[in-house]
Amino acid sequence: MAITSNTRTAAHDIDPVFLNRWSPRAFNGEPIPQEVVMSMFEAARWAPSAINIQPWRFVYAHRNTPQWEPLFHCLMDMNQAWVAQASILAFILSDRHRRKPGAEPSENRSHSFDAGAAWAYLALQANHLGWAAHAMGGFHVEKAHTALNAPEADYRIEAAIAIGRPADASVLPESYRAREAPSGRQPVESFVFEGRVSALT
Amino acid sequence: MAITSNTRTAAHDIDPVFLNRWSPRAFNGEPIPQEVVMSMFEAARWAPSAINIQPWRFVYAHRNTPQWEPLFHCLMDMNQAWVAQASILAFILSDRHRRKPGAEPSENRSHSFDAGAAWAYLALQANHLGWAAHAMGGFHVEKAHTALNAPEADYRIEAAIAIGRPADASVLPESYRAREAPSGRQPVESFVFEGRVSALT
Numbered sequence: 001m002a003i004t005s006n007t008r009t010a011a012h013d014i015d016p017v018f019l020n021r022w023s024p025r026a027f028n029g030e031p032i033p034q035e036v037v038m039s040m041f042e043a044a045r046w047a048p049s050a051i052n053i054q055p056w057r058f059v060y061a062h063r064n065t066p067q068w069e070p071l072f073h074c075l076m077d078m079n080q081a082w083v084a085q086a087s088i089l090a091f092i093l094s095d096r097h098r099r100k101p102g103a104e105p106s107e108n109r110s111h112s113f114d115a116g117a118a119w120a121y122l123a124l125q126a127n128h129l130g131w132a133a134h135a136m137g138g139f140h141v142e143k144a145h146t147a148l149n150a151p152e153a154d155y156r157i158e159a160a161i162a163i164g165r166p167a168d169a170s171v172l173p174e175s176y177r178a179r180e181a182p183s184g185r186q187p188v189e190s191f192v193f194e195g196r197v198s199a200l201t
Numbered sequence: 202m203a204i205t206s207n208t209r210t211a212a213h214d215i216d217p218v219f220l221n222r223w224s225p226r227a228f229n230g231e232p233i234p235q236e237v238v239m240s241m242f243e244a245a246r247w248a249p250s251a252i253n254i255q256p257w258r259f260v261y262a263h264r265n266t267p268q269w270e271p272l273f274h275c276l277m278d279m280n281q282a283w284v285a286q287a288s289i290l291a292f293i294l295s296d297r298h299r300r301k302p303g304a305e306p307s308e309n310r311s312h313s314f315d316a317g318a319a320w321a322y323l324a325l326q327a328n329h330l331g332w333a334a335h336a337m338g339g340f341h342v343e344k345a346h347t348a349l350n351a352p353e354a355d356y357r358i359e360a361a362i363a364i365g366r367p368a369d370a371s372v373l374p375e376s377y378r379a380r381e382a383p384s385g386r387q388p389v390e391s392f393v394f395e396g397r398v399s400a401l402t
Contacts (some may be wrong), residue, residue: 002204008247010243010246010247011239011242011243012236012239012242012243013236013240013243013328014240014243014244014247015244015325015326015329017309018243018244018247018248018322019247020361021247022249022250023249035213037319038212038213038389039213039214039215040372041213041263041389041392042211042212042213042214042215043215043216043219044221044387045386045387045389045392046209046211046215046219046220046222046322046386048222048223048224048324048336049323050336050338050360051338053383054385054386054392055389056392057392057393057394057398058392058393058394059393059394059395059396059397059398060393060394060395061396066396067395067397070396070397078311078322079248086212086391087211093398094307094314104251108336110338110359110360112254112313112314113313113314113317113359113360114248114294114317115314115317116313116315116316116317116319116320116321116326117317117318117320117321118317118321119317119318120248120317120318120319120321120322121219121321121325121344122247123217123249123318124322125215125219128215131254133253135249137251137252137310137311144319147397148398148400149395149397149398150397150398154396158311158314159251159311159314165279169370181306183253184257185247185253185255186246188242188243188246191246191255191257191258191259192242192258192260192261192283193258193259193260194259194260194261194262194268195262195268195271195272196260196268196271196348196349196350196351197258197260197294197349197350197351197356198350
């Protein structure tokens with residue numbers, strides 16, 4: 001059964017939370033209460049991970065604090081233009097290794113994949129509370145390793161995340177206004193295969 | 202505000218769906234209606250991804266179909282022992298490349314991370330419908346590339362996923378029964394940092 005919410009139509013019946021979560025750029029700059037921040041990270045905390053290693057790490061800053069500037073300057077200019085009005089800027093990292101007391105660190109094949117699950121739950125919880133989270137790949141990777149104090153040999157920096165209270169598109173620089181709308185998706189049939197992959201898609 | 206559900210306690214108030222989702226091994230083998238299967242993939246469909254590339258792919262089989270055996274034999278023996286009673290066995294893959302008409306495929310830095318988000322939403326929707334999904338890293342990677350018809354140069358195989366109707370732990374081989382319970386997590390303070398990573402954790 002198709003369902004529609006947030007201008008999107010799902011071809012198969014799902015909890016509307018998945019349609020309602022989206023990635024706006026227009027934020028109102030409102031300070032975010034610390035309990036809301038912790039609630040988002042708490043949702044991420046309960047993500048599943050290989051052997052329950054929990055490889056995700058988050059580094060964040062509130063706007064208008066001394067911690068904000070070093071993180072903000074890791075973003076590419078095009079993202080600085082709208083993230084300036086976010087309430088929180090975070091980076092999600094993954095620990096590349098499985099670390100057990102008394103053993104050499106070993107490769108964790110699933111560190112990026114599992115961090116993606118943690119990000120996904122953070123974003124849903126943000127939406128649940130009336131806020132929104134928008135992940136970005138547009139940041140300077142080397143600069144971020146330095147700013148976050150996260151050596152490349154230990155951590156992969158997966159994404160930057162802007163979190164804020166959604167606002168009207170008119171607060172955005174003009175070039176961003178037209179695309180300030182929930183995005184669509186390819187149909188399920190394009191990415192789900194029974195038995196084996198039948199074509200490169 | 203701490204909340205408790207599914208034997209777990211969250212230190213900060215969150216939607217209980219994140220506590221209620223877990224990864225059981227005990228399934229009852231019940232056939233899963235195709236509309237439920239499609240509903241899970243539909244939830245995955247609405248995950249966020251870098252530049253909306255949607256790099257996730259799923260290959261699945263219903264138990265007791267000809268498609269099941271080739272996928273099942275990609276699992277390590279320890280997982281075959283309990284996945285035998287699942288209703289669906291799926292693999293989640295990610296397309297390593299960004300593919301645009303008229304352009305050479307280019308690296309997508311975020312393919313594993315974004316696939317992890319799709320998996321996370323599938324798992325929540327499964328729980329929402331009274332089913333459960335359990336991801337595993339314990340499969341033979343090379344064998345799976347062949348069985349799924351998914352060349353290593355194009356796809357990374359991220360995880361195997363068993364989906365079924367939760368059952369009593371007594372259906373499991375004895376060695377699995379004692380750990381058939383929702384797992385705990387490290388505290389938020391161990392993976393969240395304001396400003397910069399303050400210690401390797």
